[in-house]
Amino acid sequence: MRAVIQRVSKASCRVNSNITGEIKAGLLVLLGIEDSDDLNDISWLAKKITHLRIFNDEQGLMNKSLIDIDGNILLISQFTLLAATKKGNRPSFIRAAKPEPAIPIYEAMIAELEKSLNRKIATGIFGADMKIELINDGPVTIMMDTNNKDNY
Template sequence: MRVLVQRVAHASVVVAGETIGKISRGLLLLVGVTHTDSQNDLEWMAKKILKLRIFEDDEGKMNRSVEDVGGAILAVSQFTLYGDARKGNRPSFLEAARPEQAQASYQDFVKMLKLLGSVPVETGQFAAHMEVSLLNDGPVTLMLESPTKEEK
């Protein structure tokens, strides 16, 4: 599982001209799922994101989590995080999970964020053409990847 985490002042997602998800201060998550991801990977990632200390404290150090600052999360599915463009000019998406698995995993991940966390969680729409707008705060952007079986 790969998640691109962006600390934002605000973010929103629009589908067919309608805003379907919108947050103020918090985290925009672009979520990619691969075919080997398990429920353990989803839970690990949800816990990591909820506790990730990338918001500044009173001394200006990144020492607070999204929960600590009363922020929110906007989670958007993005299979292209598993795109591989090392060969040729057209990316290969063989490492991305098939749509059925990816949708179920994405939905489970969102449920885990809501269950394990205490912050509002908004979402995009799986497999839709989305217009995602954000105002980066910092900017602070991190790529997280769930541990491999060897790392666990």
């Protein structure tokens, strides 16, 4: 599972001109799911996302987590995060899970994040053509990969 986590002052997702998810201060999380991802990956990544100390404290230092600031999450499925670009110029998405196994993992991640925050999170629509708007705060952007936990 690969995630791009962006600290935002606001973000929204539109599908066919309808807002499916919208947040104020918090995190926009783009999530790519692989066939090998399981409940351990979901648990590890959800904990990392909600406890990352990337929000400013009173001294302007990044010492507060999403939980500390009572922030929000907008979670967007994005298979293109798993693009392989080593060979040629056309990306291969062979590592990305097909919808049938990926949707339950995505839904489990939503549930785990909601459990961690004790409230609903905002989402896009899995597999839809989504238009994402955001104001990146900082900017602060962090990438994580559950296949490489030792580096995070």
